[in-house]
Amino acid sequence: MAIINFDHISSNPLLPEVKTAMIDAINADYHNPSSQHSAGELAAAQLDKSRTAVADLINCANPKEVVFTSGGTESVNHAVKGAVLANAKKGNHIITSNVEHNAVIRSLKRLNGQGFKITSLDVDRHGRVDPQAVADAITEKTILVSIMHSNNETGTIQPIEAISGITREHNILLHTDAVDSVGVVPMDVQKLGVNLMSFGANTFYGPTGVGGLYIRRGTMIWPILEGGVQEHNKRAGTENLIGIIGMGVAAEMARRKMDERLTHLENLKAKLLSGLSQTIEDIIINTPADASLPNLVSVSVRYIEGESVMLMLDDDGIAVATRSACATGSLRASHVLLSIGRSHADAQGTLVITFGIENTESDIDYFLASLQKVVKTLRDISPLYQKKKNEPPTDRI
Amino acid sequence: MAIINFDHISSNPLLPEVKTAMIDAINADYHNPSSQHSAGELAAAQLDKSRTAVADLINCANPKEVVFTSGGTESVNHAVKGAVLANAKKGNHIITSNVEHNAVIRSLKRLNGQGFKITSLDVDRHGRVDPQAVADAITEKTILVSIMHSNNETGTIQPIEAISGITREHNILLHTDAVDSVGVVPMDVQKLGVNLMSFGANTFYGPTGVGGLYIRRGTMIWPILEGGVQEHNKRAGTENLIGIIGMGVAAEMARRKMDERLTHLENLKAKLLSGLSQTIEDIIINTPADASLPNLVSVSVRYIEGESVMLMLDDDGIAVATRSACATGSLRASHVLLSIGRSHADAQGTLVITFGIENTESDIDYFLASLQKVVKTLRDISPLYQKKKNEPPTDRI
Numbered sequence: 079m080a081i082i083n084f085d086h087i088s089s090n091p092l093l094p095e096v097k098t099a100m101i102d103a104i105n106a107d108y109h110n111p112s113s114q115h116s117a118g119e120l121a122a123a124q125l126d127k128s129r130t131a132v133a134d135l136i137n138c139a140n141p142k143e144v145v146f147t148s149g150g151t152e153s154v155n156h157a158v159k160g161a162v163l164a165n166a167k168k169g170n171h172i173i174t175s176n177v178e179h180n181a182v183i184r185s186l187k188r189l190n191g192q193g194f195k196i197t198s199l200d201v202d203r204h205g206r207v208d209p210q211a212v213a214d215a216i217t218e219k220t221i222l223v224s225i226m227h228s229n230n231e232t233g234t235i236q237p238i239e240a241i242s243g244i245t246r247e248h249n250i251l252l253h254t255d256a257v258d259s260v261g262v263v264p265m266d267v268q269k270l271g272v273n274l275m276s277f278g279a280n281t282f283y284g285p286t287g288v289g290g291l292y293i294r295r296g297t298m299i300w301p302i303l304e305g306g307v308q309e310h311n312k313r314a315g316t317e318n319l320i321g322i323i324g325m326g327v328a329a330e331m332a333r334r335k336m337d338e339r340l341t342h343l344e345n346l347k348a349k350l351l352s353g354l355s356q357t358i359e360d361i362i363i364n365t366p367a368d369a370s371l372p373n374l375v376s377v378s379v380r381y382i383e384g385e386s387v388m389l390m391l392d393d394d395g396i397a398v399a400t401r402s403a404c405a406t407g408s409l410r411a412s413h414v415l416l417s418i419g420r421s422h423a424d425a426q427g428t429l430v431i432t433f434g435i436e437n438t439e440s441d442i443d444y445f446l447a448s449l450q451k452v453v454k455t456l457r458d459i460s461p462l463y464q465k466k467k468n469e470p471p472t473d474r475i
Numbered sequence: 476m477a478i479i480n481f482d483h484i485s486s487n488p489l490l491p492e493v494k495t496a497m498i499d500a501i502n503a504d505y506h507n508p509s510s511q512h513s514a515g516e517l518a519a520a521q522l523d524k525s526r527t528a529v530a531d532l533i534n535c536a537n538p539k540e541v542v543f544t545s546g547g548t549e550s551v552n553h554a555v556k557g558a559v560l561a562n563a564k565k566g567n568h569i570i571t572s573n574v575e576h577n578a579v580i581r582s583l584k585r586l587n588g589q590g591f592k593i594t595s596l597d598v599d600r601h602g603r604v605d606p607q608a609v610a611d612a613i614t615e616k617t618i619l620v621s622i623m624h625s626n627n628e629t630g631t632i633q634p635i636e637a638i639s640g641i642t643r644e645h646n647i648l649l650h651t652d653a654v655d656s657v658g659v660v661p662m663d664v665q666k667l668g669v670n671l672m673s674f675g676a677n678t679f680y681g682p683t684g685v686g687g688l689y690i691r692r693g694t695m696i697w698p699i700l701e702g703g704v705q706e707h708n709k710r711a712g713t714e715n716l717i718g719i720i721g722m723g724v725a726a727e728m729a730r731r732k733m734d735e736r737l738t739h740l741e742n743l744k745a746k747l748l749s750g751l752s753q754t755i756e757d758i759i760i761n762t763p764a765d766a767s768l769p770n771l772v773s774v775s776v777r778y779i780e781g782e783s784v785m786l787m788l789d790d791d792g793i794a795v796a797t798r799s800a801c802a803t804g805s806l807r808a809s810h811v812l813l814s815i816g817r818s819h820a821d822a823q824g825t826l827v828i829t830f831g832i833e834n835t836e837s838d839i840d841y842f843l844a845s846l847q848k849v850v851k852t853l854r855d856i857s858p859l860y861q862k863k864k865n866e867p868p869t870d871r872i
Contacts, residue, residue: 081512081514083514085514088515088713089505089507089510089514089515100717101498104489104497109482109485109486109794110482110683113482113796114782114785115788115789117480117794118794148544149715151700180703181702185702187701278713286507287685287716287719304577304585305548305551305552305578305581314578315547315548316486316546316548316683318718320683320718321715397513400511
């Protein structure tokens, strides 16, 4: 049975063009791009080509501002730890939000253990950071603000431009974790005004294990991987050239097809949202109507466990997530959902539905029918739901 | 013109079996191994299979002791920085050697800037560390010894077993950078007695941008990439599954074909060494006769520049290196060659000739003929060589 992938945020399939480019690269046996003989130069030309394609996708002033990494997690660790440690003489204070990905949270926790102070800002019920709160949190010791561009569990897009207006005024570095935005929505580092931006290739149908870090020229930052002179001395290690070639092709396709993809995804999202509200009662849509990703819908299905829904949908050939794949195995409720005001129970009953360019309207129909059936089955055996049914209606939601 | 690769240390071609496995993986569109649905489980099974193959290659007690990384450089940075920072409460002293790869040197330089003390040991004229010197350098503050297994410029293999006898006696962690050894010579972490061992897939004809770090159970170490729960919480980030699948196949082939490959490489090495001494005068072989890599010969060709030799050999379709590809662009003489007593001039006249399983005896003949011609051309225009020819013979070498 072919699986319907509504868990694109965990893994996007490779584009056919990306597959072809990667297979060609495998068969080409490229040499080391750092080698000075002609075999090395051939490899270096491929590396440059990919770097330019990625730089074009995010409107870099210079392709050298793109550093290839092993993925979004490395980019985030590099940006956060590298910027903080390189600027430790200027101060020891970092501002972030309560809804960041664990890559940011754990990097900051590590820095906290080394003496740096962290201010983590609340978000509103849409999961949004108030730029004024960033301004209010700034002290003379602040050296970095790290706020994600879009949230991987709710799809909320943050007001990064407004925040960068503030950080630039105070001459403080701004990093944005844009792993779920780059290649999905138009991203322009000039407009955004960020100093550092993390992203991954798989978000735009390139391979996993490859990513990029935008480092604006002049940004003080330490590498986290040190050794050779690769990546203009910003990231050591022989490059994953096959993956980088795939990322380059995926970046070029994402730029060229951006509008077409957005239209398709927004149609699917509208259909899914209206279908959910029509077919299932007692749900909460966690994804804000405005300024959110076009390919993500988070829904809390009350009175049941998201994990049970996920497993039963799996039996129907549908892949869906209950939370970030990076948090698999955690028994705690999502910190993101708690931050936007969900109860523990509702957080545990949440599905993160992420779809992609190959999904169709009939996939949405199939999903909705399957979900309706699964929810009914689970609610029929849910003591919470039976209790609720026997109570008079409230206007709590 | 097909290129004869005598620069295998910069880049090994992929095995046909590795190519097939990677292409199959590309076409399989594996999902995220951390996802809990069945598509995720299929991917996780592939990850496990590769981990077991790699663990078998180095004789791990448990496959979970293998952490997949983005390559040897990440493994080294993780091992050195992660072990030192995690054990900082016990002491602040690290012992290393003067001939390490820049990944170790620069990681230690970074730690030195953060207050850690480094003792860097001399090597003998074969490039070898004396285990007694390690013992003598140990203080109450020593928390890590990091000595490479084999040197990437001379091929010298270090007496790691003897060193681990000392570190274990003192209860100090031992890391070995084995990037140029794992998959080339038999490696057994039980015999070696190391706590940490870094290696890369490309050394044994797997892809670049993938590597492993052996972390013996119970070793106190911090991750350097933090975020999700991947790699048993030791290394965050969605895996480069295509690359890891390639690495697994390459590891299995390396284990199965180890003896056959060693015989082939040792034959080529013997032929090259005898050919060099027969065809070119005034050379110094930097690779020790005993306990050295079977696939590397370092030769200093006196009175000429290695870079000119490299470029002229390139015109004849031969790829060769003058030093580590990771140090491309550096104008300084190799720290490794200076450490074993070469002069600046002789260090600059050095070729690192590394061959592989696909090279043949006729490749060696072709190389020797080309090198002889190139050396004659360059020496004919070398003022140093003309001066030497007009002087009475000395026994300096």
